[in-house]
Amino acid sequence: MSSVSPVARTRPAGEPRLDFVTCASPAGLHRMAYWEWGDPDNDRVLLCVHGLTRTGRDFDPLACALDREYRVVCPDVVGRGRSDWLIDPNGYVIPQYVADMLTLLARLRPARLDWVGTSMGGLIGLGLAGMATMSPALRPARGPGGLGAVADVPLGRMVFNDIGPALDASGLARIGAYVGQALRFDRFEQAVDYVRTVSAGFGPHDPAGWRALTEHVFVEQNGQWIKHYDLRLAQPFALQTPEATTAAEALLWQAWDHLPVPSLILRGAQSDILTQDAARRMTERNPRARLVEFDGVGHAPTLRTDAQIAAVRDFLLAP
Template identity: 90%
Template structure:
């Protein structure tokens, strides 16, 4: 390891288990990694899915807080972290990610599935819930998750972390500026400084917090700290047209309006992705939803602060 290492890690007892599931795309098979906390026999499962350029390890603090009540599963979406990179970069889109999550949930076979999705992870969850709203095989019901005609997993509660059906063009353009940039640093501290710069919307964190937010998104290769993900995931992101974005928003609003489970919307008060107007419309259009905002935070709350973890925990575990 060159120069300096990330901050000291928790004890091994506080570390997650790593496993993989084989998923299919039109180009072939790929392995999706997932990090797992809690009792592997617990049929109450919480799936936590990260944002565009992040990894499942973003949810370490939240998973530790909920590991007694849930089997907490935090996948690395394809092209990120420990997961395989796709053969065809055109597969780095929400429909493929939803298909991968269906495969993962089939592996987990939960009696109840709750969901926490940050940014892109929220869109993936909304896509999955949209399938449940229109497909008899995926509607909330008692039983095990299968892919046949029988009723399957009961969807429980869903948390949408700083994301909604309306996609703010300005915020997306900001993210698009750095997604495909190839960067390398000689020292870990330089990578931390970069993350602090491009992720200012995460809000205030101490030095250990910024180290933790960096150590899984920059990895050491040949003596250099480089991005963990396939830079080609920026290609379909860059090809989005206003017409395609408008069509996607129409489908997302339809899924939101028919979301069959209670939902919690988390919003950074300074977010440029989930606007205050969109959050208001979400609550107005779906009576099962409620909104919590965090001052001093933009896109997106990292779910590391006590108040953020408490908001998610109280919602998921409420009677």
């Protein structure tokens, strides 16, 4: 059964539908927005989850390339885009995001779920899949094609875009330096220049591409352009200690080693988040994984170029 509202069904052709799901945190309730492409009655779902300060609209080109095969769902993780902000900023952590995705999946009720996660979105996916290794009640159910089920969610294939269990300290420090900066620009073009500067790792894009990468992460307010996310995201990010990072990595490696589904690792060849050594170890420790690298790109591939979209599409739709 479709859970898309009648209003959402009336979106113009070529544009995603916007809907919301109510999620819970220890501080109360919040709404998470999600953008949806393709047939709302298709029970083959592709969930695409963005990076730390981005939104679900990052996946527009990928969604357009796959919306005939999938119901493509691209949430704005809480605190970003059209989603609510949390009352307590300490909730901006992976466990909360995993809980929100489970709430969304309970609404979508996919017969099969494939996953594309960029950076933070990959960690959320790994956390979701890792629940199968943490609790006997959530162990993956084996079936045709090696599918696993996490909390009654039938996982198919997973794409990890420039992220893995090993978290590079220097790359995290680079991101942490700008996440909480309060910026205001008088013109949208200034916001575009800013995004081009701090996101140079996205690789080369034409002017239209940079504008598209800016228009959903900056919003106009009182004649100025400001970041379209809760700046308090930086608070739990800044509180990470080396000990906490080490403990998190241990849990992530455990989840990765037991990931029960085929996975594709995408890596920007100049990435400062997913090192070449970490990517190599990922393929060695999980024989279901394979690696594709993109030259001239750092953190992270935007999945907007023909080559990057083809890599994802070929992996997801392969027999």
